[in-house]
Amino acid sequence: MDMTFVIYKLILCVVILLLSLVIAMYATLAERKIAGFFQDRLGPNRAGTFGLLQPVADGLKLFMKEEFMPANADKILYIMGPSLTMLVALLSSAVIPWGGSLIIAGKEFALQVADINIGVLYVFAVISIGVYGIMIGGWASNNKYALMGAVRAASQMISYELAMSMSIVTIVMTTGSLSLNEIVAQQHGMNWNVFTQPIGFVVFVICAFAETNRAPFDLPECETELIGGYHTEYSSMKLGFYLFSEYINMFISSAMIASLYFGGYNFPFMDDLGLSHNMITIIGTVVLFAKISFFGFLFMWIRWTLPRFRYDQLMRFGWKGLLPWAIANMIITGFISLLIKNNFFAFLTK
Amino acid sequence: MLSQYLFFFLSFVAIVSALMVLLSKKPIHSVLYLTLTFFTLAGHYILLNAQFLAVVHIIVYAGAIMVLFLFTVMLLNLNIEGEFQKSTIMKFIAAIGGGMIFLVLIGTLKSFDVATVGNPELTQIGLVKNLGKTLYSDYLLPFELSSILFLSAMVGAVMLGKKDKQ
Amino acid sequence: MNQDSTKISLTNRSKMVSNKKMTLIERFYLPAIFKGMSITMSHFFRKETTIQYPEVKRPFSDIYRGLHVLKLDDEGRERCTACGLCALSCPAEAITMIAAERKEDEKQLYREEKYASVYEINMLRCIFCGDCETACPKEAIFLTNRIVPSEYKRTNFIYGKDVLVEKADARVDVSKRQTPEVLEFKKDKTKSHNK
Numbered sequence: 001m002d003m004t005f006v007i008y009k010l011i012l013c014v015v016i017l018l019l020s021l022v023i024a025m026y027a028t029l030a031e032r033k034i035a036g037f038f039q040d041r042l043g044p045n046r047a048g049t050f051g052l053l054q055p056v057a058d059g060l061k062l063f064m065k066e067e068f069m070p071a072n073a074d075k076i077l078y079i080m081g082p083s084l085t086m087l088v089a090l091l092s093s094a095v096i097p098w099g100g101s102l103i104i105a106g107k108e109f110a111l112q113v114a115d116i117n118i119g120v121l122y123v124f125a126v127i128s129i130g131v132y133g134i135m136i137g138g139w140a141s142n143n144k145y146a147l148m149g150a151v152r153a154a155s156q157m158i159s160y161e162l163a164m165s166m167s168i169v170t171i172v173m174t175t176g177s178l179s180l181n182e183i184v185a186q187q188h189g190m191n192w193n194v195f196t197q198p199i200g201f202v203v204f205v206i207c208a209f210a211e212t213n214r215a216p217f218d219l220p221e222c223e224t225e226l227i228g229g230y231h232t233e234y235s236s237m238k239l240g241f242y243l244f245s246e247y248i249n250m251f252i253s254s255a256m257i258a259s260l261y262f263g264g265y266n267f268p269f270m271d272d273l274g275l276s277h278n279m280i281t282i283i284g285t286v287v288l289f290a291k292i293s294f295f296g297f298l299f300m301w302i303r304w305t306l307p308r309f310r311y312d313q314l315m316r317f318g319w320k321g322l323l324p325w326a327i328a329n330m331i332i333t334g335f336i337s338l339l340i341k342n343n344f345f346a347f348l349t350k
Numbered sequence: 351m352l353s354q355y356l357f358f359f360l361s362f363v364a365i366v367s368a369l370m371v372l373l374s375k376k377p378i379h380s381v382l383y384l385t386l387t388f389f390t391l392a393g394h395y396i397l398l399n400a401q402f403l404a405v406v407h408i409i410v411y412a413g414a415i416m417v418l419f420l421f422t423v424m425l426l427n428l429n430i431e432g433e434f435q436k437s438t439i440m441k442f443i444a445a446i447g448g449g450m451i452f453l454v455l456i457g458t459l460k461s462f463d464v465a466t467v468g469n470p471e472l473t474q475i476g477l478v479k480n481l482g483k484t485l486y487s488d489y490l491l492p493f494e495l496s497s498i499l500f501l502s503a504m505v506g507a508v509m510l511g512k513k514d515k516q
Numbered sequence: 517m518n519q520d521s522t523k524i525s526l527t528n529r530s531k532m533v534s535n536k537k538m539t540l541i542e543r544f545y546l547p548a549i550f551k552g553m554s555i556t557m558s559h560f561f562r563k564e565t566t567i568q569y570p571e572v573k574r575p576f577s578d579i580y581r582g583l584h585v586l587k588l589d590d591e592g593r594e595r596c597t598a599c600g601l602c603a604l605s606c607p608a609e610a611i612t613m614i615a616a617e618r619k620e621d622e623k624q625l626y627r628e629e630k631y632a633s634v635y636e637i638n639m640l641r642c643i644f645c646g647d648c649e650t651a652c653p654k655e656a657i658f659l660t661n662r663i664v665p666s667e668y669k670r671t672n673f674i675y676g677k678d679v680l681v682e683k684a685d686a687r688v689d690v691s692k693r694q695t696p697e698v699l700e701f702k703k704d705k706t707k708s709h710n711k
Binding site: 034036037038039040041042045202301302304305306 | 546549552553555556557559560562563564565566568
């Protein structure tokens with residue numbers, strides 16, 4: 001294996017890992033700030049200018065807190081829960097294309113850790129095992145509220161995965177590829193999937209909210225009913241891991257929404273600017289992060305606007321609301337793409 | 351040879367965790383060990399260059415079925431005291447049944463020609479495109495039949511889940 | 517206006533619950549969600565109502581009922597005579613005191629022959645109603661527009677004379693509280709609590 005290849009992948013891995021951690025850190029601050037602004041408050045502003053050191057203070061506080069473990073907890077699984085959640089949250093960033101490619105010294109370096117030909121399915125697999133951390137942690141706490149949270153998380157995840165996969169399948173049908181890199185590359189310029197798949201987009205966004213356990217779907221941690229849900233018994237950095245992985249999940253979900261529906265690193269008129277290849281890539285990455293920030297903001301905006309679902313409403317919405325829409329969208333898309341393939345619309349262009 | 355070491359490592363973990371499924375005292379641990387076994391099997395698929403199968407295996411088995419298992423076991427809150435005692439005749443029948451399946455497995459493995467597998471890195475059959483083409487051309491009928499089977503299972507589940515009108 | 521005479525509405529703002537069937541657009545919920553989001557967004561750009569406390573202080577009213585002060589008279593003598601009316605009038609029973617007799621050499625310290633050697637207010641019990649101020653016949657205790665700071669221990673909230681009595685070199689101005697009406701009211705000995 002080429003040594004430069006190894007070093008470049010290593011650098012990319014480290015950069016993406018650190019980036020997701022730092023972004024998750026500052027997402028906590030952004031969440032509190034934005035919540036403040038939505039409620040005519042200021043949000044945290046004491047630690048550093050504009051509260052910029054607040055995440056550091058929060059992290060330090062969590063590290064200093066007492067490590068508590070319930071007496072009858074399953075020791076190994078109790079520790080495994082948050083670790084698994086964190087691991088799974090970080091896993092899916094591997095296949096997201098963070099930008100085009102940089103050409104340095106005649107060699108092309110793609111800004112994607114692993115361009116596997118089943119990238120979409122990989123992300124989907126990672127999402128589907130994401131619930132294990134919550135379930136294990138909730139069960140191992142030996143607390144009925146935690147168990148209730150875990151059970152809720154499991155049923156919610158399974159229910160919304162279906163509609164989510166259906167909307168992804170529609171994307172796969174139109175693009176004809178399971179590789180995320182290919183899907184993003186096909187949305188070159190302004191050919192974003194959101195224009196051809198508006199229903200799929202809405203379904204995907206709603207499911208993304210449910211999969212990340214964010215309001216209005218935060219029933220697994222629902223404070224008013226379940227105290228803290230699956231992390232009721234957790235303290236110190238184990239709790240920190242749970243809270244932190246929620247923000248990483250949010251970041252990754254935003255990146256997925258941006259990549260699948262909003263063209264990823266593509267931006268309008270990218271061919272007409274007359275810039276060099278590397279310059280386009282750098283601007284593209286910046287554009288991608290702007291899109292991610294927008295969707296992150298959307299996540300928070302929704303959270304501080306909508307009240308929480310009731311549990312039966314959640315289930316009814318998932319199975320009787322989203323799933324039929326997703327399936328209908330899939331059938332319509334299949335029908336139309338079949339017509340296009342058979343030149344049915346040729347009379348329009350005549 | 352890296353893939354060989356990986357194969358031995360995965361096989362070891364698979365066998366140990368499969369044994370632990372049977373030996374664990376808590377049902378939850380059994381379920382989690384079973385999940386681990388599925389992950390190692392997915393690793394084997396990747397070693398055979400069948401990425402699609404590996405990922406689908408994780409999505410379907412680890413991501414959906416085992417979550418449901420875990421869900422059920424958590425809700426039922428099974429433990430050793432609650433386990434009902436099986437009669438001797440039941441145990442006897444179970445032992446005979448299990449032994450016969452074991453015999454069939456050994457018989458199948460004995461008649462199986464290992465050399466036909468070929469070099470996994472050269473076969474591209476595990477990739478999505480080839481797999482899809484094979485499924486929808488050579489194996490179209492079994493594929494459709496199994497989908498009908500799934501549909502009937504789904505309809506049956508819905509029927510069972512429906513509230514009794516009376 | 518609700519014509520049903522059995523249901524009396526004082527404010528006339530109550531809305532009757534209706535379980536009407538939602539229209540198709542309403543059942544999509546998205547328009548309602550967007551409406552809610554536009555409301556929160558309008559708040560996003562609104563001016564924050566936060567007052568950044570230690571740097572900026574909310575202006576208090578002159579008759580704000582905050583931390584008590586035990587006044588000294590013009591010659592710097594304590595006005596309180598430990599009559600106990602404040603303790604008696606206190607609805608929260610926050611005030612306790614021990615009376616003592618003034619010695620010959622303490623005339624410059626206490627105005628009356630009897631004074632409070634111990635005067636304690638439990639700030640956790642106090643509800644800042646101002647009844648002690650109204651009850652006091654000697655105009656010794658007043659509530660001021662200062663606030664009671666937070667503490668780490670419950671015992672620290674029992675304020676003694678060291679905190680309550682105003683310092684001779686740092687008088688607390690309570691003249692704003694003593695409006696002519698108040699002074700007139702206090703003169704009236706026919707009122708039961710002034711007897």
